[in-house]
Amino acid sequence: MTEKLELISEALVKGQANRVKTLTEIAIENGIEPMAILEKGLLQGMEVIGKKFRGNSIFIADVLIASRAMHAGLNVLKTHLSASQQILRGRVVIGTVAGDLHDIGKNLVVMMLRGSGLDVVDLGVDVDPEEFAKAVLEYQPDILGMSVMLTTNLYMIPEIVNELERRELRKRVKIIVGGGPVTKEFSQLVKADGFAADALAAVDLVNSLLEKNR
Ligand code: B12
Structure with missing residues (x-):
């Protein structure tokens, strides 16, 4: 064998x-x-x-x-x-924030996460806070990922976090963020649970968050 x-x-x-x-x-x-x-x-x-x-x-x-x-x-x-x-290793919901159409990096992250045996729901691009919140309710993911490439749209991340808090969903998921202008400091500022600079680091990050959850 x-x-x-x-x-x-x-x-x-x-x-x-x-x-x-x-x-x-x-x-x-x-x-x-x-x-x-x-x-x-x-x-x-x-x-x-x-x-x-x-x-x-x-x-x-x-x-x-x-x-x-x-x-x-x-x-x-x-x-x-x-x-x-199939969802034993965990489920991730991910999308690019509202107003932002960049998805090459996000797609790489999706591909790598799927490649490591995770169940990934890809919400696509231009996803507004309400859609993120609805997806958390519908898919019950372990982790919610947000991608942003435009500095002008970074503010969408705290808006999404606020929307989750408003609907009392924030504690149900771990939040991870990434994309060109995103830094570790920014992720801490918006109280995300993690940041990764590339797709492989995203796999490590998700694995370590899932491990902590067990
Ligand atoms: C390709 C591209 C486009 C394509 C997008 C095609 C597509 N389907 O994605 C098109 C032509 C459509 C485009 C449009 C625009 N773009 Co553009 N674009 C780029 C470009 C050249 C490459 C981006 C990219 O794909 N990088 C490669 C990927 C692999 O890297 P990445 O995205 O960083 O992703 C990695 C990590 O960040 C991380 N990651 C990403 N997401 C996530 C999520 C999570 C949860 C985690 C953990 C990790 C993670 O892992 C990824 C994989 O390793 C950049 C310049 C650059 N060098 O970055 C400009 C750039 C991002 N664009 C820019 C701009 C200004 C625009 C436009 C406004 C231009 C215009 N005036 O129309 C529009 C905006 C359209 C919109 N509303 O979104 C600026 C943004 C400036 C800023 N900081 O705000 C940049 C930086 C160019 C520049 N230097 O001015 N763009």
Whole structure:
């Protein structure tokens, strides 16, 4: 079993989406538990990718290619994991704040979070405080992420936090923020629970917040 999972992990690190898909199917056919394939195969591979990226030995494009391979494996697993197992690692709702149409960075964050086995609801761009609040009610996420690229729209973040407080939803979620003009200091000012400067740091941040929640 370990060998089969190692093969999946290796193929993922090489960004071989088709191979990851086939190996995942074979592992399922061989009766290996879907959660074991996720944790010891796919996530193991993403961990290697994360380490390599931080060590500057690969580029963001390589991370995205590996992430695509991760998706290929996850798609196979989806039908075999129960609904509760699928959101076992946590759910994140994320969007770009009202008035802001930038979504390249946010999409990278979404891709990486999904790639690390999290359930992500992407609200898209130009999301106003009311929509964020409604999404917290509807999807009951563990974490709410806000992305902003325009300095002129930074004020939307405290507005969203206020809207959540007004509806008594603030304590239900951890808030994370990111985007060009966002800094750690700003995140502390608006009483967010965390800030990340890039997509990989966002994965670490979400994992550590989920860990604290347990
Ligand atoms: C591409 C781009 C556009 C595209 C957007 C396409 C799209 N679909 O996103 C278009 C052409 C539409 C555009 C329009 C405008 N843009 Co523009 N745009 C950019 C540009 C060149 C790149 C942004 C980008 O994608 N970066 C790459 C990504 C990967 O990086 P990132 O967004 O920072 O995301 C990473 C992190 O921040 C973090 N992150 C991001 N979100 C989140 C969320 C969470 C929760 C977490 C934890 C982490 C996280 O992780 C990401 C991945 O690693 C920047 C310049 C720049 N160099 O940044 C200007 C820039 C952002 N734009 C700018 C401006 C002014 C505009 C316009 C107002 C221009 C105009 N006069 O029309 C309009 C605004 C439109 C609107 N209402 O939003 C300014 C903003 C200045 C400011 N500080 O306010 C910039 C900085 C250019 C400049 N130097 O003047 N833009």
